[in-house]
Amino acid sequence: MPPRSLLALPLLVTACATGTTTPDATQVAGTGTPADPYRLCHDNGGPMRTDYPFVGNYVCPDGSRPLGGSPEAGAQARLRNVGRGPHGNVVDEYEVPCNPPVRIYVDAYFCPESNEDPEVVAQRTRARVADLFLSLETLPFDERAGQLRSEAPAYVDESPDVEVTVCDGPFEFVSTLPSPYAELLTRQLYASLTAAIMMSSNAPEDRAAAYTQAMAGVLRMYRVIVDQRGQGAAIGALDELLGMAADLGRWTEAKIEGCTDAPPPTMGMTMTREGQNVWPPRGEGCEALIRCCEKAGAIVNGASVGPEGLVCLLAAADDCREGLVVVQSQLDCS
Numbered sequence: 001m002p003p004r005s006l007l008a009l010p011l012l013v014t015a016c017a018t019g020t021t022t023p024d025a026t027q028v029a030g031t032g033t034p035a036d037p038y039r040l041c042h043d044n045g046g047p048m049r050t051d052y053p054f055v056g057n058y059v060c061p062d063g064s065r066p067l068g069g070s071p072e073a074g075a076q077a078r079l080r081n082v083g084r085g086p087h088g089n090v091v092d093e094y095e096v097p098c099n100p101p102v103r104i105y106v107d108a109y110f111c112p113e114s115n116e117d118p119e120v121v122a123q124r125t126r127a128r129v130a131d132l133f134l135s136l137e138t139l140p141f142d143e144r145a146g147q148l149r150s151e152a153p154a155y156v157d158e159s160p161d162v163e164v165t166v167c168d169g170p171f172e173f174v175s176t177l178p179s180p181y182a183e184l185l186t187r188q189l190y191a192s193l194t195a196a197i198m199m200s201s202n203a204p205e206d207r208a209a210a211y212t213q214a215m216a217g218v219l220r221m222y223r224v225i226v227d228q229r230g231q232g233a234a235i236g237a238l239d240e241l242l243g244m245a246a247d248l249g250r251w252t253e254a255k256i257e258g259c260t261d262a263p264p265p266t267m268g269m270t271m272t273r274e275g276q277n278v279w280p281p282r283g284e285g286c287e288a289l290i291r292c293c294e295k296a297g298a299i300v301n302g303a304s305v306g307p308e309g310l311v312c313l314l315a316a317a318d319d320c321r322e323g324l325v326v327v328q329s330q331l332d333c334s
Helices: 010-017 051-056 071-076 118-138 143-157 168-175 182-198 204-229 236-243 245-255 286-295 306-316 320-330
Strands: 078-084 090-096 102-107
Touching (some): 051 090, 051 102, 071 078, 118 182, 118 204, 143 306, 168 182, 168 204, 204 236, 236 245, 286 306, 286 320, 306 320
């Protein structure tokens, strides 16, 4: 079954929940309705997610546990967020495949028992997530790391305190590299940029530093790729950047010059995979993906528009049928 949404973040689930006990409905406040959602705290029992393991552990009225306690299955059961709930936090709606299916509602940001300053807790959580995104730079071919890397844009979309401005200069440079690893490196550029912003800000005065750190992350991953795949994986343009490491900051500043908080109407970013542009995609399900992205305004006259366009490009780089599920969870295609 393809992921219902990019928001699955299974690596965050499993890496951060190791050695913890997942609460069940009898241990959690709330009844799971929109007016009284189950109340969890992301920082309970370890950093980040407790909601996906909780949903994966859900026991149906007949006593069955159809998701088998799997955090990944809990993530795939997520339908959407329904806005702010009675406690002022975003509430997520899930459908558990009981017989008949059961809809439950979860407030995963309810942390009233913490005696710490909420901002201190938030900073610590951001630092943990940032460290996870940075750790991906050394795991180019790890399957679970790859899944988290592809889900970074959706994590940003769901995080009100994290805002990533996509500047087309660096992204176009990386995504059009003449290499089968261009797509992988583009995904890591976004993940590393997200980490850099989480550790600083996305203010214009900090943006150059964040992009410089992100490009340094791309170069770190590139070294690992060459180490593991040999000189046949070498990319001349990145070798040149490695040779001018001391000037990477100035190179990056030139690439993001003119980038503002409001991206230009048409960014025109492209992405290649194995030397071929991923857009327009071809194959089973691709026509539906193209229609969805065009209706959402993410692709206009064949050119990507803003961060939404990046979502479509990344989706097109995968199987179109799975990519459509991803895009529909992120964009309004109606």
